[in-house]
Amino acid sequence: MKCFCESQGVRKKQIVDSIQTFGAKTLHRLLAFIHKEFLHIIRDPRTLVILFGIPAAQILIFGYVISMDIREVQIAVVDLSRDTISRQLIHKFDASNYFRVSHMLNSVNEVEKILKSGSVKEVLVFESGFGTRFMREGEAMMGLIVDTSEPNTGRLVASYSEALIADFNRELAMAGRLKIVPAVRMLYNPALQNEYMFVPGLMTLILMLICALMTSITITREKEFGSMEVLLVSPLRPMQIILGKVAPYLLLAFGDVLLILAMANFVFGLPVKGSLMLLLLESVLYIGLALSLGILISTVSKTMQQAMFISLIGLMLPSILLSGFIFPLENMPLFYQIISLILPPRWFIIIVKNIMLKGTGFRFVWKETLVLIVMTAIFISISAKKFKIRLE
Amino acid sequence: MQQIPVILVRHLVKKFGTFVANDDLTFDVFKGEVFGFLGANGAGKTTAMRILCGLSRPTSGELRVDGLDVHKQAEAIKKRIGYMSQKFSLYKDLTVYENMRLFGGIYGLSLHDLKSRIDQLLGQLDLRKQRDTLIADLPLGWQQKLAFSVAILHHPSIVFLDEPTAGVDPFTRRQFWELIYKAAYEGITVFVTTHYMDEAEYCDRVSIMSEGKIVALDKPAALKKHYGVGSMNEVFLRIARSEEEADSR
Numbered sequence: 001m002k003c004f005c006e007s008q009g010v011r012k013k014q015i016v017d018s019i020q021t022f023g024a025k026t027l028h029r030l031l032a033f034i035h036k037e038f039l040h041i042i043r044d045p046r047t048l049v050i051l052f053g054i055p056a057a058q059i060l061i062f063g064y065v066i067s068m069d070i071r072e073v074q075i076a077v078v079d080l081s082r083d084t085i086s087r088q089l090i091h092k093f094d095a096s097n098y099f100r101v102s103h104m105l106n107s108v109n110e111v112e113k114i115l116k117s118g119s120v121k122e123v124l125v126f127e128s129g130f131g132t133r134f135m136r137e138g139e140a141m142m143g144l145i146v147d148t149s150e151p152n153t154g155r156l157v158a159s160y161s162e163a164l165i166a167d168f169n170r171e172l173a174m175a176g177r178l179k180i181v182p183a184v185r186m187l188y189n190p191a192l193q194n195e196y197m198f199v200p201g202l203m204t205l206i207l208m209l210i211c212a213l214m215t216s217i218t219i220t221r222e223k224e225f226g227s228m229e230v231l232l233v234s235p236l237r238p239m240q241i242i243l244g245k246v247a248p249y250l251l252l253a254f255g256d257v258l259l260i261l262a263m264a265n266f267v268f269g270l271p272v273k274g275s276l277m278l279l280l281l282e283s284v285l286y287i288g289l290a291l292s293l294g295i296l297i298s299t300v301s302k303t304m305q306q307a308m309f310i311s312l313i314g315l316m317l318p319s320i321l322l323s324g325f326i327f328p329l330e331n332m333p334l335f336y337q338i339i340s341l342i343l344p345p346r347w348f349i350i351i352v353k354n355i356m357l358k359g360t361g362f363r364f365v366w367k368e369t370l371v372l373i374v375m376t377a378i379f380i381s382i383s384a385k386k387f388k389i390r391l392e
Numbered sequence: 393m394q395q396i397p398v399i400l401v402r403h404l405v406k407k408f409g410t411f412v413a414n415d416d417l418t419f420d421v422f423k424g425e426v427f428g429f430l431g432a433n434g435a436g437k438t439t440a441m442r443i444l445c446g447l448s449r450p451t452s453g454e455l456r457v458d459g460l461d462v463h464k465q466a467e468a469i470k471k472r473i474g475y476m477s478q479k480f481s482l483y484k485d486l487t488v489y490e491n492m493r494l495f496g497g498i499y500g501l502s503l504h505d506l507k508s509r510i511d512q513l514l515g516q517l518d519l520r521k522q523r524d525t526l527i528a529d530l531p532l533g534w535q536q537k538l539a540f541s542v543a544i545l546h547h548p549s550i551v552f553l554d555e556p557t558a559g560v561d562p563f564t565r566r567q568f569w570e571l572i573y574k575a576a577y578e579g580i581t582v583f584v585t586t587h588y589m590d591e592a593e594y595c596d597r598v599s600i601m602s603e604g605k606i607v608a609l610d611k612p613a614a615l616k617k618h619y620g621v622g623s624m625n626e627v628f629l630r631i632a633r634s635e636e637e638a639d640s641r
Contacts, residue, residue, distance in 0.1 A: 036486065226480035230480055235470045
């Protein structure tokens with residue numbers, strides 16, 4: 001009996017040992033494979049350029065283009081007062097480098113039409129009796145109606161206008177205590193919802209590009225060169241091969257998130273208003289999603305060209321057009337709005353925008369997070385199935 | 393020669409839809425043997441080899457590799473075999489050492505064992521100086537020889553070579569076969585497909601496939617005697633001709 005117990009104990013120890021060595025060996029195998037993947041990346045300078053050069057360049061280009069000065073912006077004027085003060089102010093606008101008065105309107109009714117036509121970005125409105133009220137009461141209201149369908153330009157137009165009026169006020173103040181109060185009204189996008197959209201938008205697209213494109217290419221490369229066969233004959237299991245191929249990109253894409261956030265903060269003064277931790281966690285989720293999409297693309301494509309084609313045309317293009325990054329989704333036909341629902345970037349942009357720009361917590365993005373989780377699960381299960389079928 | 397079968401194939405059938413790629417194959421490969429697997433393109437030799445390596449599943453038949461059942465113990469088999477594919481010979485953007493360390497790692501060799509093994513193999517190939525050279529910078533023949541060394545790095549029982557000398561000059565082919573003999577001498581069974589008939593002469597035994605079937609299997613000398621010809625090339629032509637005649641009848 002004693003002997004039996006002992007042998008059982010020994011048996012148990014053996015099993016534990018074998019599990020431990022199995023785990024350690026598997027890890028050892030996987031690490032050797034991941035190490036090789038890093039070597040591939042380091043050896044190919046083009047990969048590094050795509051991984052870090054492009055994101056940095058994009059952020060800089062977008063950032064500077066968007067914060068550019070305005071020049072000779074065409075404006076219209078509705079002057080119902082027609083007095084010296086209004087004429088002086090109109091002249092001041094026209095004489096500045098920033099604005100050019102291109103249209104004189106006869107009635108407020110024409111304002112909507114001319115803004116919609118897009119020929120002017122702003123309309124100055126002087127009510128009748130503006131001049132007399134100004135002289136009598138020392139203060140008068142005027143209207144600034146700004147087209148903010150391009151939010152950054154709109155915001156700049158409004159603030160330059162206000163600055164000009166403030167300047168005008170100062171000149172007048174020399175003669176006495178007189179003041180014009182501009183009432184600014186922003187049309188078409190009053191909350192300036194897209195302000196600094198470029199950071200969340202770029203982050204979303206760059207991560208999608210790096211993860212989906214790079215993983216689909218790196219996996220199809222093994223297929224095209226024939227090394228996939230050698231790996232499949234080896235003790236590595238298919239899932240381990242995929243994991244090994246994908247792990248370095250998970251790490252590098254995370255590095256990109258940090259790079260983009262750091263540049264947004266230090267170069268453009270755009271800090272993360274909400275929880276940085278939450279934003280990073282959501283980013284990891286999104287990276288995982290994009291990686292699983294890349295795996296899925298690699299299972300359906302035989303060559304690197306094919307993978308690149310599917311990633312760029314089939315994934316990137318719709319992501320740019322239908323994610324709400326450049327073109328507001330609300331203004332799109334219903335058909336495109338429905339298509340946008342199946343695009344992961346559409347959801348991640350909302351999450352980043354909320355956490356980064358508005359500073360909201362998880363309570364406000366849990367629905368979008370859930371959508372991303374479900375999508376990831378779907379992509380992973382489809383690619384696992386496809387990968388198995390390929391082995392038959 | 394010890395007559396222990398390390399590969400045992402009984403009634404192997406592989407169908408792709410209605411196309412029969414392997415039609416009832418039965419053969420044994422013995423320990424330490426250099427076994428040539430010959431046949432024209434499309435005869436089904438690659439399919440059979442892929443099945444033995446676990447890259448493809450048989451439709452039916454009994455298969456044992458190193459005593460293990462291909463149907464049930466595929467993962468265990470993978471650890472005991474080596475494979476050199478026709479298309480791939482090592483990662484070109486990695487160095488000689490990095491490639492060897494990668495495959496050593498994948499096959500679970502400890503770093504200590506790996507280092508001495510790499511040193512031994514590089515010494516055999518006289519490539520110690522090229523240890524840190526990128527594969528891309530080596531001539532094709534050296535790449536092939538290295539690929540073979542990598543395939544036997546983990547001391548497999550069997551190494552499968554899929555047209556290993558395709559596109560290599562005769563001199564390097566000769567050297568390559570010396571490596572094969574050395575491995576066989578160390579007890580590694582070599583299963584090699586080729587369509588160079590002079591290489592068939594180097595094998596201990598050859599099987600010749602045609603249209604999914606094995607039509608001849610014996611020692612090269614015995615085959616030559618059987619067909620009354622002087623070289624394996626002629627044996628091959630004889631077989632091809634008789635198959636054609638059979639088809640036209």
